[in-house]
Amino acid sequence: MFLRSSRPSDDAFLDEAIGYADALNGVARRMCRDAALAEDLVQETLLKAIKGRDQFAPGTNLRSWLFRILTNLWVSRYRRAGLERATFDGPEVDPISDGWVSAETMRQLRDPEQVAISSLLRAELERALELLPEDFRMAVILIDAQDFTYEEAASALSIPMGTVMSRVHRGRKMLQKVLIEQGRSLGITKADGHAAGDAKSEPPANLQAFREKKFRGTP
């Protein structure tokens, strides 16, 4: 009972787990928006993994398991730790409608040199990502930044796969709308007639609504 023996596989487990620290930290940073808090979240995640290491079935997906711990911790603890909870309620924002955007506009939003959004819009993208409702943000980040499959993300977030897909879809649509709007206001994209008409008839991505929510604070 008082043995302190550490099997080699314990060390291997630790090494493998800490190998995901950067990935966990990247996601934690996007969720917490605070470097110190993100590190706490990563540390707590990995300590929980160590504590519960016997529950991990070797040969299964350690990354997915770690992210599941992280998201559970985030949901149950950190999200409540005085951080605002950007929510998205009501039909005021409908990002699902797929407004027609010209190929030219889409091209202008990209960086011509590399696979990336135009460097002129990256700060806006970062801000838009921060202001996404956190459930959407988490889904987009796991799929886009961590290359999770829909199935892995469903397991990490404890939600049905269809819900993952709809959150990713809606999250991306919101990001795209912000890019299109900002691209127009910064003069990066030309307002082609058709798309401009669409923009009038459609509700905007409503960054302002998110901002208002953001500053409304927690209950």
Add this chain to the structure above:
Amino acid sequence: MTPSSPGCRSFVRVVESFLDGELEPSALIEGERHVASCAHCRERVALGRALKASVRELTCAPMGNEARSRLRKSMEAEMARTPSPRAAGTSSPRTRSAVVGLSFGLVAAIAAAFLVVPHLIPGLFAGPFPGLLAREAPREALAVSGDDDDALRELVAEHVHPLPMDGIDIQTVQGLEQYIGIPLRKHFPPSRARLVGARIVPVQKERAAIVQYELVPEGGGAGAPRRISVLVFDPRRIHLPSVLMRGDSQEIHQVRTTRTQGMPVAVMEDNGIGYALSGDVNEAQAVELVRYVASP
């Protein structure tokens, strides 16, 4: 091809699965064929890829060396503090999963005591940790529960700031049953409360549902409708012992009540299903409403 051609319309429906590598091979080939022939969808795909790449870049936050070595030290310390039971050979899997299931401070100590003498404290729990003792820990699942207050805080938080629902009518709500393993068919009559929707939430290490209703005002009163939220859970898997142990909780007609973040919470178990109800109501109403939704 024009952007509104049938080929484009069907590609747009799958463009995200296409980008995420989630298409079946035959659909993938079809998609690639369309992209090759359609300049507009080529731009769609290029923009989608650019967006993914930029999100990835924005999410990249490597830890510094100092932080990483701090992290390693505390992991090693934790490793030493909690020797692997498999290696030490002192703990049966059953006890282990039960202890880890509630492994936080006082709760852990109490749980450990109960594991030894569950029958000595009758009536405090519906059973002696029925779920924890009977169930094998699922693969990929880890007890990440803090305490059961997390469950009630989640309920109240969902109530105050509801997130988008996963189901919004009786049918889609019922469709969520498969994820929580218990029925979601009992609702209030339309004269009493309108179903707003339901959402799957992670509670402790399990899934539960939070179902939301709008109360129908008595006498057709005006103003914003009052809402209630009901956490529907499997009491064999999700435990709310502190509701029962907290000094300020009390029992009224088999319903336990407490307050979480200033909100009244009424908890009842019936027929193997747990219900925790909170909302824009007083304690007596919460008790009455949870009894209603929990009773057959």
